[in-house]
Amino acid sequence: MSVILSKMKEVFISILPITLLVIILNFTLTPIDSILMARFLIGAVLIVFGLTIFLIGVDIGVTPIGNTMGAMLAKTNKVGIVVAVGLILGFFITIAEPDLHILAGQVDSVTSGLISKVDIVLVVSLGIAVLLVLGFLRIVYNIALYKILTVLYGIILILSLFTSKEFMAIAFDASGATTGALTVPFILALAIGVSNLKKDSKSSEKDSFGLVAIASGGAILSVMLMSIVTNANEITGTLDENEAVTVSVIEPFIQKLPLLAKESIIALAPIIIVFLLFQKVSFHLSKQAVRKILFGMLFTYIGLVLFLLGVNAGFMEVGSVVGYSVAALENKAYVVVIGFILGVVTILAEPAVYVLTHQIENVTSGYVKRKAVMITLSIGVGVAVALSMIRILIPQLQLWQYLLPGYVIAIAMMYFVPKLFVGIAFDSGGVASGPMTATFILAYAQGAAQAVEGADVLVDGFGMIAMVAMTPLIALQILGLLFQLKSKKGEKKANG
Secondary structure (H helix, E strand, O other): HHOOOOHHHHHHHHHHHHHHHHHHHHHHOOOHHHHHHHHHHHHHHHHHHHHHHHHHHHHHHHHHHHHHHHHHHHHHHHHHHHHHHHHHHHHHHHHHOOOHHHHHHHHHHHOOOOOOHHHHHHHHHHHHOOOOOHHHHHHHOOOOHHHHHHHHHHHHHHHHHOHHHHHHHHHHHHHHHHHHOOOHHHHHHHHHHHOOOOOOOOHHHHHHOHHHHHHHHHHHHHHHHHHHHHHHOOOOOOOOOOOOOOOOOOOOHHHHHHHHHHHHHHHHHHHHHHHHHHHHHHHOOOOOHHHHHHHHHHHHHHHHHHHHHHHHHHHHHEEEEEEEHOOOOOOHHHHHHHHHHHHHHHHHHHHHHHHHHHHHHHHHHOOOOHHHHHHHHHHHHHHHHHHHHHHHHHOOOOOOHHHHHHHHHHHHHHOOHHHHHHHHHHHHHHOOOOOHHHHHHHHHHHHHHHOOOOOHHHHHHOHHHHHHHHHHHHHHHHHHHHHHHHHHHHHHHHOO
């Protein structure tokens, strides 16, 4: 019971800032319809309970499955099995990721079906699966992470020259959206399972991070290739205007519950099936251990449904309304400042960030404090959202003008930063852009793009997740350099 209360307290503190910000905006700059506001508050309550239950489920269900599978893969010592299982796991875990479905649904809606949800989900899942295998092979063959990432982002930069600007935004957004509430705990657990078998503890520590970073690159590559192969250009998008706000506060929650419950079953079923198959063939865990894991998966399911219900029925519409209202104000500075504050506080509510920051603290035995990572991430994401708002206000600014120098700086920094922080930084980039970002902040950006003359909802509204995924790469590597300077000063004091 104390574990549940402790987690709930932490989740409540995480959700509180964004809730207070919306309430303040409601009474100051952007009055919100009372029914929408009521839904928002109900959504906040559902998110607190859902996220608490979800995180408990991840601890006792998802993480043990990932650890066991990772250890099994490494023990086989057969590259063929590692490749085959990696492809299967990567594909099914990604195809199940709720964040990807949210993003793909928004792309489908904004483009009126020209870029279909099914196409995005399948293409991205295949890309993640292939790159997850590459990540496994990196751990098995002790290939330095910075070398893999340099080559990977080098290829991405070359392909970006041939990718349409519409697909460019979707590609980088997909990279962030695929590393969400479900995939991150599983991939991190797989990485720990494989790397734990190494005798060198320092090597194992470094290998625990970086797999998310490599896998998320697969989403970018696959969507870019989709753009080049289909030769799709000049696609425009618009945001559907709500004809009228429904008079019922509860109705949207009732309407969305069956669909989200079904999507969450689809999300978790492949993982449970794969686990039970491996349990019969390879794992042979005790009945008690299997029961505990399945109980954890049930918790994960209930928590995921409640969390997504709160986000989709409570948060998303308010995000779009606030974005449109703020961008319509005469003083455009408000849209940038509020974007920055939203970025800072929303990251606190991301479930995958919670999982990653705790793992960083555990794996480094407290050397890298969770609080330091959270503060750095918050500032990085705040800057990302603010820059995205500037891009909406100045339509001549292209997404690549941010991403190209940003990734060049991030890749260059890898050669000077402690290698542990390279993995942490690139994992955090994907993790920062989870369901809260993919819904509330993306909705805020699209609302703002709809209100600003000359801005395009597809080109300017999307791409924000890409920014959120990029800035932590630089911010956390700067944190790594600060840790390096601190440790050098400590060594000098000790020696002299």
